[in-house]
Amino acid sequence: MSKPIIPEREITQLSEIIKAMSHPLRYKIICLLGCGEMSMQNLVKAIDTSHSNASQHLALLQDSGLVLVRKVASRVYYRIRDQRTLRLLAMSNHVLA
Amino acid sequence: MSKPIIPEREITQLSEIIKAMSHPLRYKIICLLGCGEMSMQNLVKAIDTSHSNASQHLALLQDSGLVLVRKVASRVYYRIRDQRTLRLLAMSNHVLA
DNA sequence: AAAATATTTCACTTTATAATTAAGTAGTTA
DNA sequence: TAACTACTTAATTATAAAGTGAAATATTTT
Numbered sequence: 478m479s480k481p482i483i484p485e486r487e488i489t490q491l492s493e494i495i496k497a498m499s500h501p502l503r504y505k506i507i508c509l510l511g512c513g514e515m516s517m518q519n520l521v522k523a524i525d526t527s528h529s530n531a532s533q534h535l536a537l538l539q540d541s542g543l544v545l546v547r548k549v550a551s552r553v554y555y556r557i558r559d560q561r562t563l564r565l566l567a568m569s570n571h572v573l574a
Numbered sequence: 575m576s577k578p579i580i581p582e583r584e585i586t587q588l589s590e591i592i593k594a595m596s597h598p599l600r601y602k603i604i605c606l607l608g609c610g611e612m613s614m615q616n617l618v619k620a621i622d623t624s625h626s627n628a629s630q631h632l633a634l635l636q637d638s639g640l641v642l643v644r645k646v647a648s649r650v651y652y653r654i655r656d657q658r659t660l661r662l663l664a665m666s667n668h669v670l671a
Numbered sequence: 672a673a674a675a676t677a678t679t680t681c682a683c684t685t686t687a688t689a690a691t692t693a694a695g696t697a698g699t700t701a
Numbered sequence: 702t703a704a705c706t707a708c709t710t711a712a713t714t715a716t717a718a719a720g721t722g723a724a725a726t727a728t729t730t731t
Binding site: 613 | 706707708709710
Binding site: 672673674675676677678679680681682683684685686687688689690691692693694695696697698699700701 | 702703704705706707708709710711712713714715716717718719720721722723724725726727728729730731
């Protein structure tokens with residue numbers, strides 16, 4: 478962080494991305510997707526919440542541009558859009574330790 | 575992310591740290607502190623909000639363990655506790671690009 | 672075509688965060 | 702010691718985010 482003045486717009490965007498990751502369920506979803514694409518079904522099984530709630534969190538993750546969706550017939554598959562998101566996740570893991 | 579099962583406790587802790595960074599003002603504060611210790615006075619000048627509001631956000635950053643405080647007479651100085659926080663910040667910057 | 676499955680959307684309630692203003696504390700200066 | 706500066710706390714209000722359950726949509730199976 479050598480330059481102290483950061484454009485306001487960037488701060489807004491960056492804090493939004495981070496915010497999207499900051500909910501425990503969403504953080505967990507991103508961790509899970511880190512291993513590769515996953516179906517809605519399996520995500521719901523892996524995280525402990527209702528289908529409806531999971532769907533809403535995934536919609537938020539899509540809106541914030543962190544995950545991509547692929548529909549195959551009646552099934553929906555989610556995946557991480559940008560691998561750098563996983564590096565950010567790994568980094569956050571590192572901060573705690 | 576090779577191991578898919580993350581301890582629940584860690585997820586909670588990590589998402590809390592990220593959440594602390596996810597508010598635009600707090601994100602900005604962390605950026606500013608990235609350049610080194612800063613007085614409350616100067617922080618308030620740099621971010622566009624009231625003294626009281628800044629104080630509350632800084633209290634939150636303290637509680638979440640991201641910043642440390644040092645009092646000298648009636649002045650208060652804040653600084654980043656762990657340099658890895660700044661790496662996390664830099665990483666988030668990188669995700670956007 | 673009815674029933675079943677997979678998922679999302681909607682309306683609603685609850686809970687959590689944020690901003691504001693006023694009051695409070697603690698040092699500092701006149 | 703009174704007024705001033707630096708900062709925090711508390712109370713209030715406003716706003717936003719999260720969870721729930723029912724209804725809606727779309728596909729698949731029987």
